[in-house]
Amino acid sequence: MRRRAQGDTPKSGYTSVMCIICVELAKQAMTPSEARRALREMTKLDKDHVAEVEAKLRQAEADAATTKP
């Protein structure tokens, strides 16, 4: 079994549904506040998925608050 580089490992708990916000968040290419703004513009997103993204945002914000250098 090959180990993937750190940062390239998908977190368990992710569903197969991934929008651009999830992708960017997973890569940490987007800050939670940018993602929130993007989420508001993503009107085509599923309600369920919006809730999922919001949960990820809360998690990302909590991580950002606790992993300050």
Ligand SMILES: [Zn+2]
């Ligand atoms: Zn998504």
